Amino acid sequence: MVILGIPDHAFLPVKSMLKKLDLSKNYLTALPKALKDLDVLESLDVSDNSIGDKNFTEDVLRKIGATLTSLTFGSYDILNWPLTLKHLQMLQNLNLTRAAFQFMPQDAFHGFAGTLLTLSLSKTGLKSLPLAVARLNYLQSFNFDQNTGVGDYGMNVPLLQGIMNYLTNVSLKQDSLKTFPEALSVFHNLKSVSMDLNMLDFVSDHAAGSVKQIENLSMRNSNISRIPQALADITSLKSLDLTDNRIHSIDVQDVQILHSVKEIKLNNNPILYISNHAFDNNGNLERLELRNTSLKEVPCALKSAIENLTRVKHHFPLTVDLSNNDIRCTCELKWLAETLSSHQSNITWDIIGDCETIVMSINDYLNSDNLLGCPSSNICN
Template sequence: MERRNCIWCLVTLVWVYGTTNAFCPTSCSCDDDLLVVSCVEGNLDVIPITLNPSIQRLALKYNKVKTVDAAFTFYGELQYVDLSYNHLVSIPMRSFESQKKLVELHLNHNKISAITNKTFDGLRKLTVLSLRGNFLEDLPDKLFSSLPLLEELDLGQNRINRIDSTAFSGLIGLRVLYLDDNQLRVVPTPCFPLLASLAELHVGLNAFTVLADDAFKGLNRLSILNLSGAGLLNISDNAFRGLVALRNLVLTDNRLSKVPTKQISILSRLEELAIGQNDFSVLPVDVFKGLINLRKLDITGASSLEKVEKGALSENLNIETLILSSNKKLSYLEDGTFAKLPNLRHLILRDNAFTTFPESLVAWPELRKLDVSENPLECSCKLDWLKEALIRRNGSQVLCAQPAALKDKSLKNLTPEELGCASNGPWTTAVIAGISGAVVAFGLLIVLIYRYRRRFRDAFKDYKWNKRAMARKEQEYQKTFTDDEVPNYILPQQTLRTIPVTEL
């Protein structure tokens, strides 16, 4: 109590002397023109009380401040405060009552274990609040009711295991919520109807194991859902029901034994899907059925993935970016696996187990970026086309793994001879032999015609004379006669009627 009274006395003195006597600690940087003070890594254990009272931005990151005391009340013009990476254990009630203009408050990575619905009284204009990396365990009722304009709330990396159904009451404008890396065992579904404006939700790195039906009921405007590392083993058929506006879904680093085709098929507006680091071994035909608007697919780090069936993406014709990386068992793709993706622009096949690639792999004309690096490629004439494709599209640096003579050499720098495409190969030899034979035969024909040209000329003249003679004879036989002049042998003969014996 005595310490608090002393601080109030100091505040009063500073107020009396005004800003002309403002003092900037040696470990801080103070700009009175921009009204910004930065005391990052200043080795401070209390909040300075002699700063310009008109400052609007105060950064106190990486210090040893243990509490928000009365000194803070002196800076009523603050719009931005960063107290992250300090030693804050608790925040007294109404500590920010004087910061009526504060827009952003960062309290992340401290040691705060509890807050109440009076902690943030006065922060009527606050839009961003970060409490990430503290020791919070429980979110009681109406905890943030005094923050009507809050748009982004970060509660990640705490120890939260219970959330009251009304904890988010009053946050009608909240757009972004982080609840990742806590100790939640179930999705806090009862809280969601109070967050009608929520567009982005991060709830990964918890211990859900299962997503029940209608797990996100009430989040009709949700656009981004991150469930990375949530420990999911099973997803109910209707878990994503109601997410009519979802555009981005992250399901990486779970324990799914197969792609939840049916469960995600209702997300017709989904544009981006990340589903790597799971336990499925195959991508079957139409595995992403229903996702007709999918534009980006990322399957990275699926350690059990061995096969991508032809037709796996047959319904996903709008895919522009396809990432299949760090799948250590994926060594083969059928011809034309991605050939029916007319909009494919970026293909990333990095760090898998491929030793070669078929030229018919994709529809190449629209492809802009190709990355096949860090695969154990066997460089041979079969990959000469890939070398040219990498050069044309400024592709990634691709090193050979085999044969030993080409190990660690860049594919783009190899000559056709080094790749075994020398001109004395069997196929090349056959083609050259065929062309040479045709040229020789044509040459012999020309020589024969020249040598016996007189005979050919005489034969041609005889043929033309005979043809003209035949034409003259035809004209003579085709003279026109009158009916009286027609010879008897030309007139049509009357048919003789046979008289039966009985008439005789």
């Protein structure tokens, strides 16, 4: 049922009980006056309504501002930033899902700059990263996604060193970026960055230097044709997601530079070739995802990966996901069975995926009698 309007005192029966209210995807044109009766409201979602910026009524926001900690809103009827939000002085989470404005005042977060922990600004007409964000001293997570008018120039804003010391997670998805913004370099405690759905076909050493302190990096669907060598400068990197790119091959140096990485996701890439020694220096690897690639064989590179994990006394399980590939399970897989058998007391492992040549999972095939009569294979030597 779609709501067109709400009677002024509709919430009186639950005024002391209702803490979370979702009014999204309706035909409301203003904040309902009925909200003023709610004494304990903590979370409100009014996104996907036709509520313009002039209809974020001041007396309603002043009343719920004493308790509200989470607000989600958004409409292309919002032509300017609603300054009446200043009354939400307990706000911790703010999520703007869409808006038509191209500018935010520097005091946009006045009233809750000292309480806001998570901020999302998506699908706006903004042409640059708002300087107002730099005033959020305790912000921990910032999503600035699908602001397609921003681009590299719009991310080049003057931010001071030492600000926002609690910021650990940043998402800059689909912001028409071609490189990592230098502005990220001022956030010394940043741990996770998502640059999905941009055009990062080339990542320079200088660009990667702006995020050299992070642990998790996602560059999904970003037109990347090769694992960027500049990632070698990110010495603390633990997780790398390059899903949905244009990577055709993994050469000997492409992954060896990622010494500290525990998880590598290369799903949905047209990978045809992986060097036999691609994982020679990856002694921390715990999970490798190669779903839906163009591989026909289990990569020989796993042999050195398994042997390396044994040498460093790796105590975590190794998982290799080869789902949705046309993997041929034949006698040539004897090398993998022998490698795993010789190191079974040192590591636990799991290879996910099915054989193309027989109705059996790869794991089951390796443990079946099918390989017993096969000669030892030197294909991966």
